[in-house]
Amino acid sequence: MLKKITVEQIKPGMYVHDLICDWMSHPFVRNQFPLKTEAEIQKIRDAGIHELYIDTDKGLDVSDAPTMEEVNAQLQAEMLEAAQEPVPVIQVSVAAEMERAKKIRHQATRIVRSVMQDVRLGKAINMENVEPLVEDITSSLMRNGGALTSLLRLKTKDDYTFLHSVSVCTLMVTFCKAVGIDTETTRQAGIGGLLHDTGKMKVPDEVLNKPGRLTDEEFEIIKRHPSDGHAILLETQGVGDIPLDITLHHHERMDGSGYPDKLPGDQIHTLAQMAAIVDVYDAITADRCYHKGIPPAEALKKMWEWSKFHFNPKLMQAFMRTIGIYPVGTLVRLESGRVGVVTELHESNMLAPRVKVFFSIKSNTFIPVQEIDLSKPMGKGGADRILSHEDPAKWKIDPMRYLQ
Known part of the structure; x- marks a missing residue:
C-alpha cells in the first residue's frame, strides 16, 4: 500500500515510492529506493523535501498515514474548487x-x-x-x-x-x-x-x-x-x-x-x-x-x-x-465510452471543455469524428463527462491530427 508521510515520520527500514518534488529538486539517482541509513534521511531533509510516499508492502508502515488514493481524492477536490473561475475568451478556433x-x-x-x-x-x-x-x-x-x-x-x-x-x-x-x-x-x-x-x-x-x-x-x-x-x-x-x-x-x-x-x-x-x-x-x-x-x-x-x-x-x-485541468490537446475518456481530444476550454467550467470524439471503447473501433460541448446536455441521459485523461501512446493516437 502506498501512503503519504511527512519528513519527520521517516526512518530507516521504509521504502520510498515517490519524493514529492519535481525531478530537478532531489539528489537521488532513483525515485524509488529502500531507506537504509540516517544519512539518507538527512539527505532528503537537506534537499528541502517535506513529504513523500512510502510503499508499506516493501518497508515499514505508518498506521495512521493517509493512502495515496485518499490523497488523490482530496487533491482532485481541491483542484476543482480552485479552478472555478472564468478562463480567457477564445477569439478563433x-x-x-x-x-x-x-x-x-x-x-x-x-x-x-x-x-x-x-x-x-x-x-x-x-x-x-x-x-x-x-x-x-x-x-x-x-x-x-x-x-x-x-x-x-x-x-x-x-x-x-x-x-x-x-x-x-x-x-x-x-x-x-x-x-x-x-x-x-x-x-x-x-x-x-x-x-x-x-x-x-x-x-x-x-x-x-x-x-x-x-x-x-x-x-x-x-x-x-x-x-x-x-x-x-x-x-x-x-x-x-x-x-x-x-x-x-x-x-x-x-x-x-x-x-x-x-x-x-x-x-x-x-x-x-x-x-x-x-x-x-x-x-x-x-x-x-x-x-x-x-x-x-x-x-x-x-x-x-x-x-x-x-x-x-x-x-x-x-x-x-x-x-485548464484538461488543457487543449489532452486525450480523454468520456463516461459514454468514447475517446476524444480537448479542443477548447469552457470559460467557467474546467470539467466541461469542447471535445472532438473519434473512438468508441465499447465497439473498439474508430467512429465518425464529432465535436461535442460537454457543458450542454446530451439527450435524455444527461450530459457526457470526462472520466480520465488517457496516454496517447497507449492508444497509438496522435491527438494533434484532430486539432487541425
Whole structure:
C-alpha cells in the first residue's frame, strides 16, 4: 500500500515510492529506493523535501498515514474548487490558428537555436530577433491560446532545450494575460521566458544531455545556469530588469530550498514565482532522454501537491485556471465510452471543455469524428463527462491530427 508521510515520520527500514518534488529538486539517482541509513534521511531533509510516499508492502508502515488514493481524492477536490473561475475568451478556433502557430513554432525554434549557439560561441545576443518573436507569440495566443501551447508540448530530445524556452515564453505570456498583467510587463515576462535558460549553454553537453540521473557534482554544474544566464544577459544590450530577474530566480522555491540564492517566498518577485511554475510544468510534461513526460492533468495534480511548499498556491491556482485541468490537446475518456481530444476550454467550467470524439471503447473501433460541448446536455441521459485523461501512446493516437 502506498501512503503519504511527512519528513519527520521517516526512518530507516521504509521504502520510498515517490519524493514529492519535481525531478530537478532531489539528489537521488532513483525515485524509488529502500531507506537504509540516517544519512539518507538527512539527505532528503537537506534537499528541502517535506513529504513523500512510502510503499508499506516493501518497508515499514505508518498506521495512521493517509493512502495515496485518499490523497488523490482530496487533491482532485481541491483542484476543482480552485479552478472555478472564468478562463480567457477564445477569439478563433484551434484549427483556424493551427497553421499560423506551426509557422511561429518553426520560426521560434530557429531563432532560439541561433541565440543559444551565439552564447555558446561567446557572441552577443541579438535582441532584434527576440522581441518581434515575443510579439508574434503573443498575437497567436490572443487569437487562440490552445493552438501554440498544444504544438509546443511536442518535443524531441534534439530540440528540447530550444522548444522548452519557447514553451516557457508562451506559457508566461498566457499566464500574465490571464491574471491581468499589463501589456508591457507581459512582453518583458515573455522575453524572460524565452531567455531564462541561456546559462545552460555554459553547461557541457555531456552533462546537459546526460541520459540518466545526474551525480551530485553534475547537479552542482547544472545549478549554476541561472547565475551564468544572468551574467550573460547583464552584458546584453536592451535586456530589462524583468528578464534578468526571471533568469536568475526561476529555480527559487517558496520554502527557501531553491537556487541559486535560497530566497524565501516573500523575497521572490511574483513574475519569477510564475516562471518557476511554468518552467516545471513544461519540463515534467515533456519527454526527455531520461524520463517520459507525464500527461498535463497528472502534472497539474502533482504540482498542486508540491505547491504546499515549493510554489505560491494562489499562483498555482491561477495557472490551473489559465490552462485548464484538461488543457487543449489532452486525450480523454468520456463516461459514454468514447475517446476524444480537448479542443477548447469552457470559460467557467474546467470539467466541461469542447471535445472532438473519434473512438468508441465499447465497439473498439474508430467512429465518425464529432465535436461535442460537454457543458450542454446530451439527450435524455444527461450530459457526457470526462472520466480520465488517457496516454496517447497507449492508444497509438496522435491527438494533434484532430486539432487541425
